Amino acid sequence: MANKYNGLINIYKEPGFTSNDVVAKLRGILKQKKIGHTGTLDPDAVGVLVVCLxxxxxxxxxxxxxxKEYIAVCKLGVTTDTQDMSGTVVDSREVNVTGEQLREAVQAFVGDYDQIPPMYSAIKQNGKKLYELAREGIEVERKPRKVHISAITILDDEHLGDEHVFTMEVKCSxxxxxxTLCHDIGLSLGCGAAMAQLARTRVGAFGIDTAIPLSKVEELRDNGTLMDIIESPEYIFRDLDAIHVKTSARGLLENGNSFRKDNLVDENPDGVNDTEYDDEMFKEGNEFRVYGEDGTFFGIYRYSAKKKTFDVDKFFFEK
Incomplete structure (x- = not known):
């Protein structure tokens, strides 16, 4: 049975929900099971959670x-077991940090960075999630993972105030x-730090300005306009060239089979698919958005110069 909704929806995750809570609630709202999210946000965090339908x-x-992009509030002078202010304070220190010292410490993390994942995380080690071990009071050695920070911008002019708090925008892999970044900045400054607030403001092309809460999803469902804010799966492939296949070869498409160049609509055909194909497009390994002659999106196909065929890579059509 075909799913009622197919595509991508930009959800504003509110505080108190886990990412899996959002998926569970959407399954109830949309009355379909095939739903998944694209990156966990902590329960206290808010912002962009792209959900696939x-x-x-x-x-x-x-x-x-x-x-991804985030705006984080970081508090200096305190270290917690969870690396954020929801955890238990394990150390407090006096803060004697100037704006210039803070700026230098923060910028040192821009670029490739070997980050040790926190114990309170969903990463599995020996089949068990780290946060499950942490709740049992067990701490295990974690291998550092290379991440990339493309930019960090301090948003409040490095003015810490009496609360020793600053806000930063982070663009990262x-x-x-x-x-953990907040924690490590605190370590480098010698006073400790913990994250106080977090908002994810962007995931790829999806920004916080177009994210909607679950209550809005229900409202749009009820008034019949929900499809207006669901992006087609082809949305994230919009940088790929589009090709259209003749109706006579539609059976090949519907079954996910390969097709050849002579199955493409003629160059400059009459009607909606007025397309010129350049031979430079058809090189080994090039990917294409593939449509039927009527504009139906079927999926992403990869060209094999050796076989002279377009072979399915990601198939999205449902009968």
């Missing part, structure tokens, strides 16, 4: 790989723990 779930791994 139906055939869009084939994009979960791809979207998880996208760079997948797998980056912002609370």
């Amino acid at each position: 139906g055939t869009g779930t084939k994009l979960v791994e791809m979207l998880t790989d996208h760079d 997948k797998g980056t723990y912002i609370r």
